[in-house]
Amino acid sequence: MKPATSAWQHLRKLCLSACLVACIASCANRPTPNVASTLAIVGGTVIHPQRDAARATTPNSVIVITDGRISAVGSADMVPIPAGATVVDARGKWIVPGLIDAHVHFFQSGNLYTRPDAADLRAAMPYAREVTRNKARLPATFKVYLASGVTSVVDIGGPFWNFDVRDAAQRSPAAPRVSVAGPLISTVDDPPLDLGDPPIIKITTADEARALVKRELARQPDYIKVWFIYRSDAELPAQEIIVKAAADEAHAAGTPLAVHATQLAVAKAALRAGADYLVHSVDDASVDDEFLRLAIARRIVYCPTLFVTSGYRLALSNTWKPTAAELRLADPEILAAMGDLSRIPRELVPDGVLKLMADPPPAQPSDFAMKNLRKVWDAGIPVAMGTDAGNIGTLHGASVFREMALMQQAGLTPLEVLRSATVYGARAARHESDVGIIDTGRFADMVLLDADPLIDVENLSHIYRVIKGGTVFDPDELIRSIR
Numbered sequence: 001m002k003p004a005t006s007a008w009q010h011l012r013k014l015c016l017s018a019c020l021v022a023c024i025a026s027c028a029n030r031p032t033p034n035v036a037s038t039l040a041i042v043g044g045t046v047i048h049p050q051r052d053a054a055r056a057t058t059p060n061s062v063i064v065i066t067d068g069r070i071s072a073v074g075s076a077d078m079v080p081i082p083a084g085a086t087v088v089d090a091r092g093k094w095i096v097p098g099l100i101d102a103h104v105h106f107f108q109s110g111n112l113y114t115r116p117d118a119a120d121l122r123a124a125m126p127y128a129r130e131v132t133r134n135k136a137r138l139p140a141t142f143k144v145y146l147a148s149g150v151t152s153v154v155d156i157g158g159p160f161w162n163f164d165v166r167d168a169a170q171r172s173p174a175a176p177r178v179s180v181a182g183p184l185i186s187t188v189d190d191p192p193l194d195l196g197d198p199p200i201i202k203i204t205t206a207d208e209a210r211a212l213v214k215r216e217l218a219r220q221p222d223y224i225k226v227w228f229i230y231r232s233d234a235e236l237p238a239q240e241i242i243v244k245a246a247a248d249e250a251h252a253a254g255t256p257l258a259v260h261a262t263q264l265a266v267a268k269a270a271l272r273a274g275a276d277y278l279v280h281s282v283d284d285a286s287v288d289d290e291f292l293r294l295a296i297a298r299r300i301v302y303c304p305t306l307f308v309t310s311g312y313r314l315a316l317s318n319t320w321k322p323t324a325a326e327l328r329l330a331d332p333e334i335l336a337a338m339g340d341l342s343r344i345p346r347e348l349v350p351d352g353v354l355k356l357m358a359d360p361p362p363a364q365p366s367d368f369a370m371k372n373l374r375k376v377w378d379a380g381i382p383v384a385m386g387t388d389a390g391n392i393g394t395l396h397g398a399s400v401f402r403e404m405a406l407m408q409q410a411g412l413t414p415l416e417v418l419r420s421a422t423v424y425g426a427r428a429a430r431h432e433s434d435v436g437i438i439d440t441g442r443f444a445d446m447v448l449l450d451a452d453p454l455i456d457v458e459n460l461s462h463i464y465r466v467i468k469g470g471t472v473f474d475p476d477e478l479i480r481s482i483r
């Protein structure tokens with residue numbers, strides 16, 4: 001037996017080295033996916049979103065990736081290409097850190113059937129079938145994110161099975177890094193979404209809030225999330241006490257609190273109660289000094305989430321049209337269903353939707369939301385790019401380009417938008433020391449682009465390759481694999 005074993009081992013060794021040589025020879029042309037332990041990205045212009053404009057680029061660079069992390073980065077005359085490394089030719093490309101969508105929901109698909117509480121199309125598509133589809137489609141949804149250059153996401157609330165999504169992403173060879181919150185602790189209930197593991201749970205007392213937070217803490221959430229829905233001024237003080245109970249319980253375990261609060265009075269109540277992350281714009285008034293003071297004192301992250309309301313309006317008025325980036329990078333199955341209102345018999349369409357179809361509302365975000373973004377940014381509050389993807393009309397992955405275009409329209413420079421989608425996104429994802437910039441020791445998460453994103457953020461969608469943890473992906477191959 002022994003000689004046979006050693007002969008087999010010899011053969012195996014030979015085969016392994018032959019395979020390695022073959023891979024090194026072919027991988028530069030066919031880099032998808034690539035698991036070689038040392039990779040050198042050579043000749044591209046690295047963009048450093050953490051720096052000011054004058055020092056934000058390194059042309060003709062070398063990035064060395066070893067075992068999934070960046071082991072060296074600098075200009076080609078300073079950083080040698082290690083012998084035996086697999087080389088990716090990045091001449092003529094721009095290289096940015098992997099994008100981070102700091103506000104998504106995997107239990108929703110972005111199609112018309114995904115929020116029956118907002119548009120009740122259950123007669124056309126039972127909600128249970130929609131959710132079953134979303135669970136089964138997760139591997140494809142993960143790939144859609146990578147294809148759009150999004151290498152980390154924050155799922156900021158969903159059913160308890162959200163925690164399984166984080167585990168599934170960790171196990172998957174092609175998935176973004178996923179941070180999660182569990183069910184939303186809510187000031188109102190939302191029966192249409194309750195299939196036994198509801199994403200939104202109404203809480204009426206501080207004790208109930210603490211009990212639900214405890215249940216969620218057992219699953220080690222990255223955030224506890226509150227859905228702070230305002231009904232009247234009279235209710236606000238009592239609601240603030242409930243939110244504070246949730247915040248205190250979360251903070252005692254070292255877990256931050258994310259809050260959905262879209263009105264100025266509610267956002268301030270959330271900040272007083274202990275919010276660490278505001279996942280929406282204040283969209284009913286200009287943020288005032290008190291808001292900015294509270295936000296700075298709590299060192300919060302602010303996610304403007306500008307596109308999501310437009311997404312609902314466009315999709316439910318049947319005027320939603322895919323962007324060029326969505327046509328190339330979004331889930332083909334969802335794209336095919338976005339125009340279903342043209343096909344669903346009218347008697348199955350609720351009156352509210354019929355009204356929107358007859359008289360499509362303006363799709364632009366609120367003026368307050370747009371202006372508040374610049375004010376919050378200028379006050380020095382970190383702003384994380386987030387889409388609220390999964391909501392009706394806001395597709396997983398490629399909607400980041402719609403969101404970033406609006407941020408640029410709101411007055412942020414392309415470099416500031418990129419900083420928001422990387423550096424501050426990393427803070428929102430709670431992976432601040434691991435992702436968000438291209439630097440030694442960080443995970444090798446980056447996007448190679450065919451156009452300069454510092455001229456216009458639209459160029460961030462001109463994706464050549466995406467690298468996550470040192471594995472190289474071709475976005476077009478990712479999408480082909482889920483068709």
Ligand SMILES: [Zn+2]
Pocket residue numbers: 103104105156279388
């Ligand atoms: Zn959300």
